[in-house]
Amino acid sequence: MDFHLDTLLNLPDTTVESCLRQEQQVVMKLRFLLEKGNCPGCQQLSEDLHQNRPVLVRDLPVFGQPVQLQVPRRQFYCRPCQRYFTESLRFVDWERRYTQRYEDYIYQRVQAASIEQVSREENLSWDQVQGIFKHKFAQQKNQTGGQ
Ligand SMILES: [Zn+2]
Numbered sequence: 001m002d003f004h005l006d007t008l009l010n011l012p013d014t015t016v017e018s019c020l021r022q023e024q025q026v027v028m029k030l031r032f033l034l035e036k037g038n039c040p041g042c043q044q045l046s047e048d049l050h051q052n053r054p055v056l057v058r059d060l061p062v063f064g065q066p067v068q069l070q071v072p073r074r075q076f077y078c079r080p081c082q083r084y085f086t087e088s089l090r091f092v093d094w095e096r097r098y099t100q101r102y103e104d105y106i107y108q109r110v111q112a113a114s115i116e117q118v119s120r121e122e123n124l125s126w127d128q129v130q131g132i133f134k135h136k137f138a139q140q141k142n143q144t145g146g147q
Helices: 003-009 100-112 115-122 126-145
Strands: 014-022 025-032 049-052 055-062 065-071 074-078 083-086
Touching: 003 014, 003 025, 025 055, 055 100, 100 115, 100 126, 115 126
Parallel strands: 025 065
Antiparallel strands: 014 025, 049 074, 055 065, 074 083
């Protein structure tokens, strides 16, 4: 909706519906521009939206303020497969509550500092920081191992 915010957000086929400050953080409500989901079973697009339960996803800070994105979590029905599927997001790994770019950032920060320090500075728990680090570490190991 807001051209300038969309430019700042810089995520594919995504627009910012609203942006507000809540408990010392910036909350951006997102909407996807494509009203279709890609079925993981047959790779066909479905327009048959069954439900949408948005989730909060942590993203990189803007102007020094922590950011939470309210991301649509859409479930579609695929007629050929006769089943429901939840679409996968291009900028958030499956079942994660952080954007990929935020997880990359935390992974690098931990390597330069420590889990304790990053946890304090990002206002995340020690377990959350360690969880991100483990997730990224496993991902990179799989990427190099698979080649
Ligand atoms: Zn299908």
